[in-house]
Amino acid sequence: MKIAMVSLQANPLTALRDRDVTGQRLHVAKLSEALHRQGHDLTIYTRRADARLPERMRIDSGFEVVHVPGGPARQLDQDDVIPHVGEFARSLQEHWAGDVPDLVHAHHWTSGFAAVVSARHSGIPVVQSYHSLRGGDSAARERVVGREATCVIATSGHEADELAGLGVRRSKISTVPWGVDLRTFMPNGPTAPRKGMSRILTVGGLAPHDGVDDLIGALAAVGWTELVVAGGPSRSRPAPDANLRRLRELADRLGVAHRVTFLGRVPHAEIPPLLRSADVVVCPQWHEPFGIVPIEAMACGVPVVATAVGGLAETVVHGVTGVHVPPREPAALARALRTLLANDVRRQEMSFAAEDRARVRYDWQRIALEMSRAYQRAGAPAAAGKEVIAAAR
Numbered sequence: 001m002k003i004a005m006v007s008l009q010a011n012p013l014t015a016l017r018d019r020d021v022t023g024q025r026l027h028v029a030k031l032s033e034a035l036h037r038q039g040h041d042l043t044i045y046t047r048r049a050d051a052r053l054p055e056r057m058r059i060d061s062g063f064e065v066v067h068v069p070g071g072p073a074r075q076l077d078q079d080d081v082i083p084h085v086g087e088f089a090r091s092l093q094e095h096w097a098g099d100v101p102d103l104v105h106a107h108h109w110t111s112g113f114a115a116v117v118s119a120r121h122s123g124i125p126v127v128q129s130y131h132s133l134r135g136g137d138s139a140a141r142e143r144v145v146g147r148e149a150t151c152v153i154a155t156s157g158h159e160a161d162e163l164a165g166l167g168v169r170r171s172k173i174s175t176v177p178w179g180v181d182l183r184t185f186m187p188n189g190p191t192a193p194r195k196g197m198s199r200i201l202t203v204g205g206l207a208p209h210d211g212v213d214d215l216i217g218a219l220a221a222v223g224w225t226e227l228v229v230a231g232g233p234s235r236s237r238p239a240p241d242a243n244l245r246r247l248r249e250l251a252d253r254l255g256v257a258h259r260v261t262f263l264g265r266v267p268h269a270e271i272p273p274l275l276r277s278a279d280v281v282v283c284p285q286w287h288e289p290f291g292i293v294p295i296e297a298m299a300c301g302v303p304v305v306a307t308a309v310g311g312l313a314e315t316v317v318h319g320v321t322g323v324h325v326p327p328r329e330p331a332a333l334a335r336a337l338r339t340l341l342a343n344d345v346r347r348q349e350m351s352f353a354a355e356d357r358a359r360v361r362y363d364w365q366r367i368a369l370e371m372s373r374a375y376q377r378a379g380a381p382a383a384a385g386k387e388v389i390a391a392a393r
Helices: 023-037 078-098 109-119 136-148 157-166 212-219 242-253 268-276 293-299 310-315 330-341 344-361 364-377 386-392
Strands: 002-006 041-047 056-058 064-068 103-107 126-129 151-154 173-175 198-203 225-234 260-265 280-283 304-307 322-325
Touching: 002 023, 002 109, 023 041, 023 103, 023 364, 041 078, 064 078, 078 109, 103 109, 103 364, 109 126, 109 136, 126 136, 136 157, 151 157, 151 364, 157 173, 157 310, 173 364, 198 212, 198 268, 198 330, 212 225, 212 242, 212 330, 225 242, 225 268, 242 260, 268 293, 280 293, 280 330, 293 304, 293 310, 293 344, 304 310, 304 330, 322 330, 330 344
Parallel strands: 002 041, 002 103, 041 064, 103 126, 126 151, 151 173, 198 225, 198 280, 225 260, 280 304, 304 322
Antiparallel strands: 056 064
């Protein structure tokens, strides 16, 4: 199958070599790599943001990146790139006039808008991944993309509900989660140093809706345990941060400041050793359409305590790979943590189950196979020859 990936803003060119890449750029690169290993022909189209880059570059993993004109050849913020989506779309049309793909997979609504405009008169199926809905001023354009796309990919049932609320027909939606690199996130490997007490870890933002306030509140009722918080301002370029100040004051007020460590933003390459150092990883968010942190934690064989919201409730299997707790309830979170930290055998059972679930459900090859099936439902040609052989391995 000849697949055109469109990632207008997130250039995946260095994602497979840069160990600290996260988010959409890494997702596009890893998905493309896995699809290529299954025998598909991949070309990724992204906006030229550096005049020094050649028009076409082939990545070692086997797929090609094409830098397409669309505004000035420099880095632009998401909002600043919107006026140049039309130029980007015209450039795509010119490329596809002479090299027609079997299917287009667009990432983010700006890429999707350019893709549906470019493919409108050609009959090329367009598959859309939003990577979270922005809403606000972008809602109308997001709705247009969802209406015009042949198929829309949701990362969880919760996101599928959000897409349906946007106006996307249920029959168009296929659910395919993000994957995890099992060669990096695994139980065996270096472990970050720790103190002599139990450790709980949370990775994410510091805003109130990220739930760290609730976790600090729970820590006050959990004895002989340290909390490590990875996220927030960069350690190399510290700056005043109202959220960090609020959390430090809360920890001090509750008498647990000596048991809370704020690491700031941690490079992605340092996350696996940090996860392996934890007895429990906690995802206390109030709202989360889909979370990659619990998947990475499970791949490292660490049980996860997560709020029963959105994609977290689907990723973590209650009583098997971790525990669900209601959001915004520190007392319930404290009870779950005390129970789990006091039972070494139960945590070990969950550790084995978590690793198994990550390996079976979230391996990139499994994700690529599911995505190929979604492509076929969208009207792309069925896999044949070496694609079938690769998919069966």
